[in-house]
Amino acid sequence: MNKKIIIVVISIIAIISVGIAGVLYLNQPPQSEELETPITIQDGAGYTVTISEYPERIVSIAPSCTEILFAIGLEDKIVGAPIYDHYSAEIQDALDSGEITSVGDFQTISIETVVSLDPDLILSKGGFQLSTANRFIELEKTVVVLTHSGFTGYLDDISLIGQVTGQDDEAAEFVAEIEGEAQMIEDKTKDLVKPKVYVEYGAMNSYGAESVVNELITKAGGTNVFADFDGQYLTTSTEEILNENPDIIIISSGVMSSYYGCTPDEIKSRESWDLLSAVINDEIYEVDENLITVAGPDIVDGIKELAQIFHPEAFNTS
Amino acid sequence: MPPPIFNRLSRWKLILLLLVATLILLVLVVITIGPVQISLSNVYTILVKEIPLIGDFVEGEIPAIETEIVLNIRLPRVLGAAIVGVALTAAGVVLQGLLRNPMADPYVLGISAGASLGASLAIGFGFGATVLGFLYAVPLMAFICALGTIFLVYNVAKLSGGNSMLSLLLIGIAVSSFLSAIVSFIKLISVDALHGIIYWIMGSLQFAGWNHVYIASPLILGGIVVIFFFARDLNVLSLGETQAQHLGVDAEKLKTRLLICVSLVTAAAVSISGIIGFIGLIIPHLTRILVGPDHRILIPTSALLGAIVLIVCDTLARVLMSPAEIPVGIITSLLGSPFFVYLLLNRKNRRSTWQN
Numbered sequence: 001m002n003k004k005i006i007i008v009v010i011s012i013i014a015i016i017s018v019g020i021a022g023v024l025y026l027n028q029p030p031q032s033e034e035l036e037t038p039i040t041i042q043d044g045a046g047y048t049v050t051i052s053e054y055p056e057r058i059v060s061i062a063p064s065c066t067e068i069l070f071a072i073g074l075e076d077k078i079v080g081a082p083i084y085d086h087y088s089a090e091i092q093d094a095l096d097s098g099e100i101t102s103v104g105d106f107q108t109i110s111i112e113t114v115v116s117l118d119p120d121l122i123l124s125k126g127g128f129q130l131s132t133a134n135r136f137i138e139l140e141k142t143v144v145v146l147t148h149s150g151f152t153g154y155l156d157d158i159s160l161i162g163q164v165t166g167q168d169d170e171a172a173e174f175v176a177e178i179e180g181e182a183q184m185i186e187d188k189t190k191d192l193v194k195p196k197v198y199v200e201y202g203a204m205n206s207y208g209a210e211s212v213v214n215e216l217i218t219k220a221g222g223t224n225v226f227a228d229f230d231g232q233y234l235t236t237s238t239e240e241i242l243n244e245n246p247d248i249i250i251i252s253s254g255v256m257s258s259y260y261g262c263t264p265d266e267i268k269s270r271e272s273w274d275l276l277s278a279v280i281n282d283e284i285y286e287v288d289e290n291l292i293t294v295a296g297p298d299i300v301d302g303i304k305e306l307a308q309i310f311h312p313e314a315f316n317t318s
Numbered sequence: 319m320p321p322p323i324f325n326r327l328s329r330w331k332l333i334l335l336l337l338v339a340t341l342i343l344l345v346l347v348v349i350t351i352g353p354v355q356i357s358l359s360n361v362y363t364i365l366v367k368e369i370p371l372i373g374d375f376v377e378g379e380i381p382a383i384e385t386e387i388v389l390n391i392r393l394p395r396v397l398g399a400a401i402v403g404v405a406l407t408a409a410g411v412v413l414q415g416l417l418r419n420p421m422a423d424p425y426v427l428g429i430s431a432g433a434s435l436g437a438s439l440a441i442g443f444g445f446g447a448t449v450l451g452f453l454y455a456v457p458l459m460a461f462i463c464a465l466g467t468i469f470l471v472y473n474v475a476k477l478s479g480g481n482s483m484l485s486l487l488l489i490g491i492a493v494s495s496f497l498s499a500i501v502s503f504i505k506l507i508s509v510d511a512l513h514g515i516i517y518w519i520m521g522s523l524q525f526a527g528w529n530h531v532y533i534a535s536p537l538i539l540g541g542i543v544v545i546f547f548f549a550r551d552l553n554v555l556s557l558g559e560t561q562a563q564h565l566g567v568d569a570e571k572l573k574t575r576l577l578i579c580v581s582l583v584t585a586a587a588v589s590i591s592g593i594i595g596f597i598g599l600i601i602p603h604l605t606r607i608l609v610g611p612d613h614r615i616l617i618p619t620s621a622l623l624g625a626i627v628l629i630v631c632d633t634l635a636r637v638l639m640s641p642a643e644i645p646v647g648i649i650t651s652l653l654g655s656p657f658f659v660y661l662l663l664n665r666k667n668r669r670s671t672w673q674n
Contacts, residue, residue, distance in 0.1 A: 083642075103641060107517070108524065110641035112391050116354040116383055128441060128514020131525050134454050138527050139390055232509050 041163060044126050044147030054166035055120035061109045065123035065146060066091055068161050071297040072170040080117045082106050087296055111135055151215045154295035181300045182219055185307050188314050189221025195310050197222040198246035202260025204236050213292050220306035238272055249278040254289030285309050330615045337622035344626055348633045349392040353641040356384045364388045398526030398590050399632040400625040403597060405538045405587035407624025408545055409580045410598030411617055415552040416576055417483050423599035424584040427490035431497035432467025433460040433588040438501045438515045442508035457589035464585035467493060472577060520645035521594035523632045534586040541583035542621060548576060549613040596650040597624055600658050607661055
């Protein structure tokens, strides 16, 4: 009898102990994984950054970086981001509800607020954010600068973020997904006749060789009329457009186009533009600027939408 | 009856003392302000802890982040605002005296255009890297190009002969236009950087860290000291160049030396903060209304007042749209101009504030 009772009591104690240990283990504050060998990378600004621990608290100071973090499953580690992010409702909700602290808007980042969030990693864009990034480096924070140059550059940045956060696999998966879909579209349109495309955001402002738009047009099986213009943006003239005579006109619709009042009707009403084949055949389309003028996680949707416009026969969902 | 000069001197000393006290108090108040809430007692504990010896006796555990914010973000920024205010105002006073023109501000000889060009090149063509590990490209380029521009303006003016101050002004205007056009062109071709360039030119103390303060302070404070040394000579110069010559002031040497000081001081200020307008133009006039045109009191007083005003404006810039920021140049002009007009309309005929 005594032996049995002892065995039962010991078993109960053992089970309770394991239970308590399990609960404690699961409720541990997240420990940063110490890496055996620190990772050293070169970021978009040419800075050499050493990561000795994967970050638990990440602050992004550019909406495009926030978006990538969400896309590769790191939303729980983001502690601060710029206040407006129109890309996804999920991100905007997290900002509005205070889950992610706002660090300012894209134009001015509050250095104090970012520092007060005690980040292990700060993700910044290049260009004019470089001064802000430099200030954080001066304050001895770990900063990775991303420059998203073009389609490939954007994918490289996704991989880079994956590398420095330990989400290499998720990042690689996401990149492969995008590349796969883009390749599929490119293959479908390889042998088709490429239409000449003119994209405008208003007041005859268009996009040159170094713009994202240009790259996406090519991937969607079209040719940008300004593909050989060195540079990102240009302002053209009626004469030039008449000369080029594009097959398709696309309005990148959004803030700028509404500011300039650029709509299909406005284009049709322009002096002499009724001579263009695009106007005669009513091949004027509006595409959301967020899809085609900036690289975002939905960059493939941008290519798809363009491909559907350029080659409806090949991409008809019927 | 004590001789009049005794009264004036002690009055000046009182004014200076008051201004220095105000400045110190202002700094102590303003570093408690910011988007992150830090309790007053924490802020002052952090400060006291920095004092050698006494600091060790102070108890209290302050979170490292709060210490970082107060000591490495707010304090250098406020001090940066102070020295930029001092620099721009003193430069304004000197140029108004040298050119004998009340419309002169520190940028009139092309320094702002030169600095903008330097910054635009650095931002537009992506000079991200640091030089020697602690100098950042944008302030460095701004500084070098600002100095280069005034060097150019000065030498071209010398070549043209004639009334050198007038030539200086005219060539300054011509060179400014030319450089501004180049800046516009850079804005056109490097679209990514367009916003950065515009923002830099609007002026902001956002990026003022200890590096900036340490590097610029010796230049600015040293320049101010030298300028003050020539205060009396500036007084004499305001009578006219020939008259000054007759009174034993070597006008040419004076002009050259003062121009060098003004250039260094302004270039250093602009490399920290971009182009902040209004301060260098209006604060000297404001101070003249308050203390008169004697440069011996005008220079230190206006410098201190400039520091105070810029700190106040920068604090407003940080706070009004927190956590985003308004460029400080907007605040200085919005607040300052109406106030200045008010003062102008209300002054009694105490003393002549500008001699023609």
